[in-house]
Amino acid sequence: MSKPPKSPHLLSRRRLLQGGSALAGGLLVPAWLPLALPRSAAADVVKSTRLGDGSGGFGAFVQVGLDGVLTVISPKIEMGQGIQTSIAMMVAEELEVPLSQVLVQEAVPDAALYTDPLLGGQVTGGSTSTRYVWEPLRRAGATARILLSQAAAIRWQIAPSQCHARQGHVYGPGTLQAAYGELVEDAARLPVPENVPLKHYRDFVLIGSPAQRLDTPNKVNGKALFTIDLVVPDMKIASVMACPVFGGRLISVDGSKAKAIAGVLDIIELENAVAVTGTTTWACFQGLKALEIIWDYGKSAGVNSEALEAALMTASKGEGVIVVDTGDAVQSLKTAASRLDAVYQQPFLSRSPLEPMTCVAHVQSDRCTLWVGTQVPGAAQQTAAKVTGLPLASIKVHNQLIGGAFGRRLDFDFITQAVEIAKRVSYPIKLIWSREEDMTHDLYRPHYVDRMSAALDAQKRLVGWQHKITGASIIARYLGGLPASGIDADAVEVASDPIYSLSNLKLHYIREDPNVFPVSWWRGVGALRGTFPVECFIDELAHHAKTDPVQYRLALIQNPRAREVLRMLAEKSDWGNALSAGEGRGVAVSNVFGSFVATLVQLRVSSGTELQITRLVSVIDCGLVTNPRSVKAQIEGGTLFGLSASLFNEITVEDGRVQQNNFHQYRQLRMSDAPPVEVHLISSNESPGGVGEAGTALIAPALVNALYAASGQRIRQLPLKRFGFYTTNRALS
Amino acid sequence: MQKLTVNGKTLSVDVSPDTPLLWVLRDSLGLTGTKYGCGIGQCGACTVHLDGVAVRSCVLPVSSIAEQVITTIEVIASDRIGQKVQTAWLAEEVVQCGYCQSGQIMSAVALLHRNLSVSESDIVSAMSGNICRCATYTRIRTAIKNVALELAQGNVNE
Numbered sequence: 001m002s003k004p005p006k007s008p009h010l011l012s013r014r015r016l017l018q019g020g021s022a023l024a025g026g027l028l029v030p031a032w033l034p035l036a037l038p039r040s041a042a043a044d045v046v047k048s049t050r051l052g053d054g055s056g057g058f059g060a061f062v063q064v065g066l067d068g069v070l071t072v073i074s075p076k077i078e079m080g081q082g083i084q085t086s087i088a089m090m091v092a093e094e095l096e097v098p099l100s101q102v103l104v105q106e107a108v109p110d111a112a113l114y115t116d117p118l119l120g121g122q123v124t125g126g127s128t129s130t131r132y133v134w135e136p137l138r139r140a141g142a143t144a145r146i147l148l149s150q151a152a153a154i155r156w157q158i159a160p161s162q163c164h165a166r167q168g169h170v171y172g173p174g175t176l177q178a179a180y181g182e183l184v185e186d187a188a189r190l191p192v193p194e195n196v197p198l199k200h201y202r203d204f205v206l207i208g209s210p211a212q213r214l215d216t217p218n219k220v221n222g223k224a225l226f227t228i229d230l231v232v233p234d235m236k237i238a239s240v241m242a243c244p245v246f247g248g249r250l251i252s253v254d255g256s257k258a259k260a261i262a263g264v265l266d267i268i269e270l271e272n273a274v275a276v277t278g279t280t281t282w283a284c285f286q287g288l289k290a291l292e293i294i295w296d297y298g299k300s301a302g303v304n305s306e307a308l309e310a311a312l313m314t315a316s317k318g319e320g321v322i323v324v325d326t327g328d329a330v331q332s333l334k335t336a337a338s339r340l341d342a343v344y345q346q347p348f349l350s351r352s353p354l355e356p357m358t359c360v361a362h363v364q365s366d367r368c369t370l371w372v373g374t375q376v377p378g379a380a381q382q383t384a385a386k387v388t389g390l391p392l393a394s395i396k397v398h399n400q401l402i403g404g405a406f407g408r409r410l411d412f413d414f415i416t417q418a419v420e421i422a423k424r425v426s427y428p429i430k431l432i433w434s435r436e437e438d439m440t441h442d443l444y445r446p447h448y449v450d451r452m453s454a455a456l457d458a459q460k461r462l463v464g465w466q467h468k469i470t471g472a473s474i475i476a477r478y479l480g481g482l483p484a485s486g487i488d489a490d491a492v493e494v495a496s497d498p499i500y501s502l503s504n505l506k507l508h509y510i511r512e513d514p515n516v517f518p519v520s521w522w523r524g525v526g527a528l529r530g531t532f533p534v535e536c537f538i539d540e541l542a543h544h545a546k547t548d549p550v551q552y553r554l555a556l557i558q559n560p561r562a563r564e565v566l567r568m569l570a571e572k573s574d575w576g577n578a579l580s581a582g583e584g585r586g587v588a589v590s591n592v593f594g595s596f597v598a599t600l601v602q603l604r605v606s607s608g609t610e611l612q613i614t615r616l617v618s619v620i621d622c623g624l625v626t627n628p629r630s631v632k633a634q635i636e637g638g639t640l641f642g643l644s645a646s647l648f649n650e651i652t653v654e655d656g657r658v659q660q661n662n663f664h665q666y667r668q669l670r671m672s673d674a675p676p677v678e679v680h681l682i683s684s685n686e687s688p689g690g691v692g693e694a695g696t697a698l699i700a701p702a703l704v705n706a707l708y709a710a711s712g713q714r715i716r717q718l719p720l721k722r723f724g725f726y727t728t729n730r731a732l733s
Numbered sequence: 734m735q736k737l738t739v740n741g742k743t744l745s746v747d748v749s750p751d752t753p754l755l756w757v758l759r760d761s762l763g764l765t766g767t768k769y770g771c772g773i774g775q776c777g778a779c780t781v782h783l784d785g786v787a788v789r790s791c792v793l794p795v796s797s798i799a800e801q802v803i804t805t806i807e808v809i810a811s812d813r814i815g816q817k818v819q820t821a822w823l824a825e826e827v828v829q830c831g832y833c834q835s836g837q838i839m840s841a842v843a844l845l846h847r848n849l850s851v852s853e854s855d856i857v858s859a860m861s862g863n864i865c866r867c868a869t870y871t872r873i874r875t876a877i878k879n880v881a882l883e884l885a886q887g888n889v890n891e
Contacts (some may be wrong), residue, residue: 080830080867212823219831220819220838222766222806229765237760262749280748281769282756354770354778354832354866403768403832404866435771629826633872637829640868663775663864672861674870 060113061140062091064148068168068181070095071103072137075114075122076129077375078104078215079402079409080637081692082630083129085213087137089626093206094141094199096165097180104214106399109377122378125410126525127593127690130626134688135198142196144187151186152178201624201685210629215401226403227373228358228432235360236265238421238429239284241291242273242441245656247298247516250274258287267291268424275421281432288434300516300656308447308514308653309345316343316449316470320510321486323496327504329455332464336455340544344452344533345717346700347650349445349522350658350666355403356438357414361421362428367394368419369428373402375409383412387419406641407521410478411443439666440658444651445522446472446514448491450533455504460545462556464504467495467533472519473511486511490521494530499591500538500556517653523641524696527592532718535588535701540714549587549705550575561596562589564682565619569598572680573617582606583614586705592697593690595622596682599639599698601706609724611647611707613675618695620679623686631691636677638695644669646700648721673727735795739764740808750796755779757795758805766806766835770864777863780836781805787843789862806835815842817883821876829867837863841877851881 063071072091078084088102107114111122118128145165152170153160155178163172171177201208218224243249253274255267263283268275276287333339360371361384368384377397384395402409418431433441448471455464473488482488492509513519522528542552550570557563566589570576575585582604589598602615618635625631648667652659660666677695704715707725715723734745739762746761753772758764758781767790770778774789781790782804809815818841828834837860844851844859851859856877865873 080828082829213826213828216823216826216828216831219828219834220822221810222764222835224831225765226768226832228769229759231763280752280756280760282748282752282760285772352866353830354776354864355768355830356770402830404830406866432769435773633826633829633869636871637868640870641866644868662773663771664773668776668864668866669868669870670861670864671870671874672857674868676871 061137062144064144064180064184066181066184068179069103070097070101071105073107074104075107077106077124077399077402079405081634082213082627084215085211086130086626086630087133088214089206089211090137091141093204094138095145097168099206099211101168109381109397111378124375127693130688131594131690138198139196142198143192146193146196147187147190148180148183150190151183207626211627224401226355227360227371227400228355230360230371232360232428235428235430236277236279237281237284238275238277238431239288239434240273240275240417240437241288243295244440245297245300246518247300248272249296249298251294251296254292257290261286261290266425268421270420277425277429285434297656303515303656304654305652312447312449312470312512315510315512316451316468318510320508323487323492323509324505324507329464329466329504329506332455332504333453333466336463337458338456340454340541342452342537342540342716344450344536346448346532347718348447349645349649350439350442350651351406351408351522352439352666353404353406353408356435357433358431359415359418360428360430361418363388363419363422369396371398371400372415373400373409374412375405376412379412380415383416384419387416388423406523411520436661439661443518443520446519448529452533452537454541462541465502466506468508468510469495470510470512472513474519474521477519490526493526494534494590498534499559499562501558524693528697531588531590531697532700535590536704539705553589561621562591565589565596565598565621568680568682569600569617569619572619573600573615582710584706584710586702586709588698588701590698592694595620595689595691595694597694597698599702601702603706603710605711609726611725611727616675617678619682620694621682621684622689622691623684624688625681628681631681632679634691635679635695638693639677639699640669640674642696642699646703646718646720647727648719650719737798737803739803740805748795750794752795754790754793754795754798758790764805764807768832768835777840778833778836780839782839782843785843785846787840806839809838809842812842814845817880818842821880825872825876827869827872827876829869833863833865837873845880849881849884
């Protein structure tokens with residue numbers, strides 16, 4: 001079964017449960033416990049669900065109905081990565097229930113229950129999901145299974161060891177058997193066991209076997225509802241036009257022409273934007289076009305990309321704060337037989353998920369209800385409380401399927417805006433941003449400058465490494481500041497802990513924020529940011545030493561998992577075999593999100609700037625795999641997502657305005673550009689690592705390294721379009 | 734009032750003639766399977782069929798449709814090829830976030846109705862108007878090839 005649709009009037013299952021119907025028995029989320037379970041076990045259930053103390057639990061995650069249906073409450077939102085299917089597999093594995101009998105439901109905001117300790121909040125992002133849920137969700141399933149077995153043992157007056165659970169039933173000696181649904185009420189009265197053992201990986205039946213995603217059948221027939229598709233009673237549409245310059249403010253608006261458009265209802269003035277509400281999206285879009293607005297553009301009105309880049313370049317020559325200083329890299333550079341220096345740049349990027357920012361909000365005098373696909377439901381609840389002045393308990397957040405995020409829905413600016421609009425009208429609104437609004441009011445992956453210096457001995461062996469990272473601090477923008485060290489842990493990722501043995505290593509972090517231009521995370525986050533300069537520079541050093549780039553890396557890598565992904569990549573990609581003229585291969589290897597990944601690009605350059613990717617191979621060791629189908633799909637899609645930006649994408653600013661406003665100016669990879677991606681998984685029993693962003697982090701360095709191998713041209717700044725490169729597809733050439 | 738034939742039903746909608754078909758489907762008729770992505774015919778999320786031909790409904794004024802028959806993702810399962818495409822999509826595990834997939838499927842079905850012996854370059858030409866930010870392109874390509882193969886096989890056997 002796939003999860004139920006959750007448009008407000010279709011919330012049948014959830015409503016039934018919240019209404020305390022006969023179905024709502026047994027092992028429930030804490031909010032529902034008082035309905036039927038007036039006993040001490042209830043408190044234990046709540047206590048045991050607290051995370052971060054290693055105790056695991058089941059009450060927050062697992063619910064077995066009297067009908068035997070297993071509902072898994074997912075602390076992670078589905079945005080295409082397949083996480084909810086993986087979570088269902090983990091619980092079903094330990095609870096001994098067929099995957100087809102599992103429903104998945106989004107968790108409500110509850111920091112005490114659903115905080116991901118890797119992220120410090122109820123957040124979906126940073127490729128942490130599997131790593132976080134792996135233990136507590138399996139333990140939740142195992143705890144529920146043991147309680148159900150104990151309940152059966154008591155009923156049958158036998159020892160629990162004489163019972164075993166299988167396929168949603170508990171079996172005893174002879175013909176004794178009971179379905180879970182018949183046992184849940186008794187089971188919920190039992191004290192919650194501690195130190196529940198988990199299955200050994202050798203005994204996994206579901207985990208590790210390819211499973212079809214639970215959410216996809218409704219995504220091929222138009223039935224899956226995203227936020228943009230929701231309808232609540234009496235709802236109207238809203239759309240906005242914000243000041244085109246970040247940091248600007250609204251002075252005045254004349255909405256008389258807009259009001260004359262059929263279907264337009266209200267013009268709402270916000271601090272930095274104007275909203276139009278109406279009966280249809282088209283009426284709102286037309287209404288926005290008809291507004292006559294006077295803006296105060298503010299202090300960023302003169303900002304442009306050249307000035308931002310110049311400021312970064314100047315800052316990058318400073319010292320910043322020292323992140324790592326082992327050995328004496330500065331001295332090694334002074335005494336080196338020779339040195340190699342390089343400056344790498346990565347541009348501003350937009351996330352541009354295909355479903356634009358959208359949020360349904362209803363503000364009433366005593367409550368506020370949000371229906372919104374968000375990576376941060378807790379933050380959504382908090383911002384609504386702040387805007388409305390209502391207590392947190394009066395804010396309901398119904399999380400929704402997400403039509404692409406890539407980091408965009410870690411920010412809740414559009415949710416705040418939806419609540420501000422809804423507060424001013426008497427009806428619920430569905431705020432829909434136009435694509436133009438979405439692209440010009442994103443929060444952008446910052447422009448980074450990396451200065452790299454290597455000290456080499458007489459044999460051109462690497463003896464010292466100095467790396468200066470300059471760019472905006474996303475952590476400071478997102479959390480309101482940096483720790484006392486002044487180090488942005490995201491910005492220095494990979495660079496601060498390279499897989500290479502570097503005896504003299506000095507790493508600097510230089511924070512340079514781009515005025516009021518907002519910055520945020522882009523799929524791949526710090527791992528992508530750091531892997532690009534490190535893997536390009538290592539490649540430069542290998543070629544400089546006239547050493548095979550794979551062998552050069554292996555000589556510097558100790559970690560056996562990193563060595564193995566690179567070794568297998570070389571084997572699978574026929575590394576070393578002869579290539580035709582104009583063709584070249586490039587690799588990159590990195591430890592990202594708790595996984596080890598190596599990627600190879602093989603490409604041909606013709607006519608100087610025509611690129612044809614002839615092979616794209618990736619090897620990943622992400623530890624124990626829950627759903628191999630999802631891992632492969634994520635590496636494929638994630639790699640091509642990164643390829644798209646590496647080839648084409650750069651956000652630029654002129655007069656304080658983002659110059660790209662739709663896909664004709666911010667070209668995306670299309671089928672004609674997309675090479676097949678060969679993905680190989682290394683069988684591993686290590687703890688699970690992240691995969692959603694792992695492929696994305698590796699592609700850019702592999703691409704530019706291949707370009708160098710093919711053409712001798714070393715590109716140190718993305719995207720390749722900057723230098724006139726374009727792609728052709730095999731099928732069309 | 735605009736008279737339209739949508740998914741086999743003839744109906745009237747009270748919208749201004751310049752309204753793009755996309756918003757008539759989504760806001761007036763509640764057919765939300767067809768998605769908004771760009772509004773300028775760049776991404777293909779809004780793809781529907783007009784007399785069986787794939788068109789971008791976000792740039793198609795409702796007044797220009799006249800007698801042409803509109804088909805959306807909601808009824809594509811009742812089409813023999815449409816049903817096979819949906820099945821192939823699931824078998825190949827094409828879908829990630831899923832937002833663009835209605836449009837991808839509508840483009841693929843129109844292609845296969847036109848041409849069952851599709852070459853790689855036919856597929857690329859027909860599908861390159863549809864953006865998938867999750868970049869599921871290689872699986873889409875495989876799924877379409879598989880359907881074409883299956884249908885060609887079936888036609889031989891019939």
